Every structure is written in C-alpha cells, then in structure tokens.
Amino acid sequence: MRAIHIVTTRLSSCCFRPVLLLDLVSCSPRHSPIPKRFISAAAKADGSRSGSIVAPPVIKDVEKIDVNPPKGTRDFPPDDMRLRNWLFNHFKEVSRLFGYEEIDFPVLETEALFIRKAGEEIRDQLYCFEDRGNRRVALRPELTPSLARLVIQKGKSVSLPLKWFAVGQCWRYERMTRGRRREHYQWNMDIIGVPEVTAEAELISSIVTFFKRVGITASDVGFKVSSRKVLQELLIKYGVPEDLFGRVCIIIDKIEKIPIDEIKKELGFTGISEDDIEQLLKVLSVKSLDDLEDTLGGAGEAIADLRNLFSLAEKFGYSEWIQFDASVVRGLAYYTGIVFEGFDRKGKLRAICGGGRYDRLLSTYGGDDIPACGFGFGDAVIVELLKENGLLPELRQEVENIVCALDKDLQGAAATVATALRDKGQTVDLVLESKPLKWVFKRASRVNARRLVLVGKTEWEDGLVSVKVLSSGEQFQVKVNELE
Numbered sequence: 013m014r015a016i017h018i019v020t021t022r023l024s025s026c027c028f029r030p031v032l033l034l035d036l037v038s039c040s041p042r043h044s045p046i047p048k049r050f051i052s053a054a055a056k057a058d059g060s061r062s063g064s065i066v067a068p069p070v071i072k073d074v075e076k077i078d079v080n081p082p083k084g085t086r087d088f089p090p091d092d093m094r095l096r097n098w099l100f101n102h103f104k105e106v107s108r109l110f111g112y113e114e115i116d117f118p119v120l121e122t123e124a125l126f127i128r129k130a131g132e133e134i135r136d137q138l139y140c141f142e143d144r145g146n147r148r149v150a151l152r153p154e155l156t157p158s159l160a161r162l163v164i165q166k167g168k169s170v171s172l173p174l175k176w177f178a179v180g181q182c183w184r185y186e187r188m189t190r191g192r193r194r195e196h197y198q199w200n201m202d203i204i205g206v207p208e209v210t211a212e213a214e215l216i217s218s219i220v221t222f223f224k225r226v227g228i229t230a231s232d233v234g235f236k237v238s239s240r241k242v243l244q245e246l247l248i249k250y251g252v253p254e255d256l257f258g259r260v261c262i263i264i265d266k267i268e269k270i271p272i273d274e275i276k277k278e279l280g281f282t283g284i285s286e287d288d289i290e291q292l293l294k295v296l297s298v299k300s301l302d303d304l305e306d307t308l309g310g311a312g313e314a315i316a317d318l319r320n321l322f323s324l325a326e327k328f329g330y331s332e333w334i335q336f337d338a339s340v341v342r343g344l345a346y347y348t349g350i351v352f353e354g355f356d357r358k359g360k361l362r363a364i365c366g367g368g369r370y371d372r373l374l375s376t377y378g379g380d381d382i383p384a385c386g387f388g389f390g391d392a393v394i395v396e397l398l399k400e401n402g403l404l405p406e407l408r409q410e411v412e413n414i415v416c417a418l419d420k421d422l423q424g425a426a427a428t429v430a431t432a433l434r435d436k437g438q439t440v441d442l443v444l445e446s447k448p449l450k451w452v453f454k455r456a457s458r459v460n461a462r463r464l465v466l467v468g469k470t471e472w473e474d475g476l477v478s479v480k481v482l483s484s485g486e487q488f489q490v491k492v493n494e495l496e
Contacts, residue, residue: 084185084194094407096197099391100179103199106222107177110214112201115176117158119183123148125157125377134344137184151183154388155200156346156370157377163204164379172205172382192362193392202386209317211385212350212369213324219354219365219389220330226394227403230330233364236337237321237352240368241314242304243341246295249308250288258345260284264296267339296339304338317350342366346373350385361396365389411459416443416452418468426467429477429492433465436496456482465495 081087088096104114123140140150152158155178163174178200185194201218203211216235223233243264247257263278272293279289298304301322305315318336325331334352342351351368355361367387375381398404413433417426423444430442441459443452456464466478476489 082194084188086193086195090409091407094409095395095404096391098405098407099394100197100199102222102225103179103389104177106218106225107199107201109221110175110201110218112175112177115159115162115178116180117152117155117162117178119152119181120149121152121158121161123150125161126150126153134184137186139183139185152180153182153184154344155180155182155198156202156344156373156386156388159200159202159386160373160377160379163382163384164374164377173211174202174204176204177201190361190396197391199389199391200386202384204384205382206385207371207383209320209350210324211383212352213321213328215367215385215387216325216334216352217328217330219387220328220333222389226398228397228401230332232357232397232401233333233354234357235334235352235354236340237318237334237350238336238338238340239314239317239350240341240347241312241317241349242308242338243296245308245312245314246292250284250292252282252284252288256282261341261345261347264339264341267296298338299336301336304336321350342368346370346376348372352387354389356397356400358400360400361393364393364397409459410439411441411461412439413463413465414441414443414452414456414459414461415465415467416447416449418449418466420446422467422469422472425472429465429467429495432492433495 086092107114123138126138127135134153137153138150139153140148143149159176159178163170179197180200181195182198183195186192188194201215203215219235223229240261243261244257247260252260260279260282263275263282266278267275275293276286276289279292280286284292295304295307298307301315301318308315322331322334322336325334340351340353341347342353347368348371349369351366353366354364356364365387367385369383369385371383372381373384395404413430415426415430415433417423426442430440433440441455441461443455447455452464455461461482463482464480466480468478471478471489475491475493477492477495478487478489479495480487
C-alpha cells in the first residue's frame, strides 16, 4: 500500500491549498512545499512530470494522533446522532406540512459564489483553497447562494412559485461562542417567485410551527421584524450615497454585538457626520411603527409592507411572537426588503434564526431577478435553547428484537430468524458471538429491546423458537414462520 501525504500552503487567514505528494501538476519543485529529496531527478522545473516521486522514508516511531475533531467541529456518536436526527426530522416534517420540496447542493462550491459583495463578514470566514485543477473553491458558508445558482441553472424548466427547503452542513472560520461553531447544519426554507408579503408571513409561520412542535412558546422566543427599506429611506434622508448602503447595513447588524462607540466609529468611516450618526441610531432604536412613520414623515413602502406583515401575523395566529425593531437589518448584503430574526427572550443566546427578502440576488450572478425570500435556521443555537428550557428529549436506542442462539452450532439458525424478522420490517440486534444469557439480558436492557428471541437446539428441531416479552416477563414458544 502506498501512502498519500498531504501538505498545505497557506493562502490567507483561513484559506489553504492542499497539495498531494503524488501530484506535481499544480506545483513546481522550485516552489513546492515537498522536500526535494522526495522528487525524482526526472521531474521538470516547469512543474510537468516525466518521472516519479521517490517514496518518503518509513517513519518507525508513529506519534498518536489527536483523537479530538478539528477545533470548532463535532463528532456525532450515537446519542448525539439520535438528537440530530430528531431535530432534522422536525425540520423536514414542518417543511413538508407547508408543501415544500427538499433539495440539496454540493458542500464544495466555486469560491466566487460567496465573494460577490465586498465588506461582508462572510468573505473573511471562508474555508477556501485552490483545487488540483487550479480552480478556486470553498466549503459553503451558507445555502442561499447555492439556491440562487440552482434557480438560474433550471431557468424556465421549473414553474414558479418554487417552495424549496434544504438541511445542509455549512462552514465558517469564525470566533466560537455558545451556539456558534465553525461547522453547523442549517435548515433553509425559500420561496421563489412571490413578491407579496404573504411569502414572508408564511415563512415565519413555519418557524413558529416548528417551535410549537418542540415545546418552545412565545414567552421563550420572539421575532424582531423590520425592513431594509427603512434604513434605505433613512440613509437617503441623511444624504448617504447608495453605494455605501450595504456597508452601513453590515455595521448596523453589529448593534448589540459590539459596543455602541465602535458602531459610531465604523459609521464615521463611511462619511456620515456625527450628528447624522446620532440621529440614525436614535431612529434605529424605535420599536413602534407609528413612531417610525412620524420620523420618516409619512407611510412609505417599508411601513406599508410591515403593517401588512403584522396584519397577516394575526391571521396566521402568531401575532404574539413578533415585534417591530428598526435596528434589525441582517448582515448579508443581498437582503432588499422585510428582514426578521428569531431571538431568545432571556437574552442568553445569539440569534436563533433569521431571514428576509432578497429580490435582487439572482442578478448578481448574471441571472434575471425573481422575487424571493427565505430563512436560515442553524442546529447549534436551538439545541442550546432546548437545553436552557429543559426541553431536550430523552432519546434512547430502541430495538424490537434481540435474537440469540443458545448453542454455537445454531448461529446460522439465529441468522435465519433475524432475517425473517427484518424482512417483516422489524429491527433486530443479532447476537453474533456465543454469550451467556446474563450478558444477553444486559444487552437487551441497554438497547431497550421489546423482546428476546432464543434459538435452542430442541425447539429448533421442532421448528420453534422461545420468545420472552421483556416488559411483562411473558414467555412462550412459537413457530418460526408465525413469528410476528
């Protein structure tokens, strides 16, 4: 067996280029991180390959590997996997209740998909590198750009509106806090092709439905709702150039995350005067649509959209869950209208979920703009919230049958019984070794088996097996072909 060794060349704070020792196509010996003694004399200086690579020396003293996963990532042993499956099943079931279809995309995407907008925090958090074909690629930090790519790819072959959902893994090299990791899974629901606020209203309704299913109430969680158009109207009022709008949104999104003096300093760098900054922050602290209307000097498009959303919230039955907060803008540059964030009312956790309208995203990738909105909901914060509220379910392994041969020569017979039960759709833990009954009973208790099926020599010769129902202690014998 030949060993493949991987080395990396650092490109930026979080971007690495993997290089295989068995591949010299994309790195020349002159600049290669591979020690020269591993490269044969036949390898050309221009990086082409006419010879072979000398095998690295055998390392006699092998160091123990670090058994922990990379910082910011997770293993999922059975207990954690059961919780993950439980959570994902709720994500998927809610999506299906609302008539959405499931989709997915590659975890690895073209880097350009995620760096369209300068100033976004996400640009500096990419896990990105150059592949062996000299292509710039990245592990996806979010799902929405991939969705936009897929919508453009499908073009007119799909009928609008599209109601799609996905549950996928995302990667961001960022500072870790409670509920924030460098990899996480995200539930997205998106509506493509509906310009009305009814789309946002339904999306929030789907999240509320999820919360109710897992025991979260309106006293635990709320939604802060605003519109990017509010900030846009304010910036026009204060004479801020349109090309700075995205940058200002990113700064405003940091309110409650960094000190207010830092917010003022960053806004000052955009050219906004100190007086206008004070006025802007004062308006962004408004929590009433009536007060906002007075400040803006009338009911513009933003206020009309928001009033419509609050009216629809009553019809959907979740008006007690939402509140207006002018400071909510979301940090991604592609949002264009209503935006919302789910928050922990105790204030112990970061945003639970968030989303909004992004009507002009497709044109940034060369497509025709289509009205669209959606949300992202990570798996990490909700688990912390469920822990905080004592709502994590107790999920134990459950097996319907344990099948055990009482004699080593009957292992084949036990396998036959196990197969017959599995063919009927029942779960079976087959004891694969000769074990004493004491061990088998302990095993049955550990996996929460419903019953124990014992294959004994005398019974098997008569076409029978012994069954013990573990919850009641009832015991009986039954013909193999009648075992249900």
